[in-house]
Amino acid sequence: MTAILVAEGLHKSYGRHRVLSGTDLSVDRGQLVAVVGENGAGKSTLLKALAGTLKTDAGTVRLSGTLGYCPQEAVLSDNLTVGQHLRYFAAAYRLADLGRGEELMQRLGLAKFRDTSAGALSGGTRQKLNLVLSLLHDPDVLLLDEPYQGFDWETYLRFWDLVGDLRARGKAIVLITHLVFEQDRFDVLADLVDGRLHLRGTTTVATNTPGADDDRL
């Protein structure tokens, strides 16, 4: 299978604090990868480096398609309504219509807030909008940084239905999570320790340094 996203030798330090120390990752089409790790392990830094929003000290990222990135904190404009956010980003993505956005709003229960300002939304609803904005252009690769923070149970289940559909259509997804009980949902569980990714529980990811307990992604 051909990898759609490949990261090799990513290094990133904040001053003397090394966060990424030669991190490698390869993700295929239709693959769902979970990145786990302790607080402060560098998971969000890794996702930002993969997205390109953070300049790394060394390493390369190769992407063969379009990318959607959902940051951990909802980056919204409080004075704009949900509908205005969609129109603004549709213009950014150069979409001819809002069909995909309408579908996503329906699926995540966001449509009833169409005319509500983002500043008046609850934390969970802001997160839904944050997610919809990253999915609006139907990207080939999705990078999601704890995307369901604040979701109610029903929305959480709808989210996983949505992820299932995306995977079925060949979309690759890299997701940061803290929820250990979810691990069966993923093709790959990648533990970020000391700036490197260690494979857990599956063998579907290409590795540079094969080994029983030290499969780096």
Place this chain on the structure above:
Amino acid sequence: MTVSDLAAVPSGRSSAPAVRQFGAALRFALRNQTRNRLAALLLVGFVPTWYGLMQAMAGHQQLSFKLFATGRTLTVDGGELTLISAGLNALSLIVGFAVFDAIRRTLAFDRRLVFAGFRQPTLIGAKTLSITVISAAVALYAALVLLGFWRPSPAGWFAILAGYAVIALTYGAFGLLLGVLVKGDLEGFFLIIMGGLMDTFLQNPLGNPLANKPVLQWFPSFGPMQFAVAGSFGHTALWGHLALGLAWAAGFAACGLIVFQIKTRTRRHEPHRGNVSGPVG
């Protein structure tokens, strides 16, 4: 897949986005900059109160005001002169505050928009135009309220309006610069308040020993104050001084927009080390 393939606009996407992007960016920038309730309250309540208070404090003593372009020294009514400087002061605070707040709050959002594919020049153009429109509208409002306190000649009123528009633009641009540089609310507000107070009050000879001294030429409100006073009291149009005020506005705006450009740029389509190649969002 090659880099050129990656850069191509995918099928199903609009092929002529520039006008649509500009329309959206201008509409939403105007909305963001006019949703500041405190600035609106200051506009409605502070401007007339400030005019009334300053006029009452100044009285009607005669003051000497030097026009630096001609070397003439005008003898003017202190109350009327103070109304002009009060208007300049109010505009510097309100427009500076409104633009600073709007720019600072939306900086991360703007970065995300650019990351999603929004053209930076379009976003910058829309922000510049929205600041210009708002500055002009607020200046017009302040000049109209002034008529409730003093009725200069029509030409004099237009000179004051022009001075007001330029100071509003200058502090709008200053607010833009602070909005992209300063992280905290308090720091930005403090800089705008202190800068605006110092700048505009030094231009008024009422109780100011520095008035009519050449050092005043180095402050942003020097040009607009000279133009407004020359037009309303001296029946002279000092276009060079109005241009000097515009130069301050252009300088602040250029610095602010350069920092904005740097802070919102993305690394899309740059197949360099550590960078992503391909459309993102």
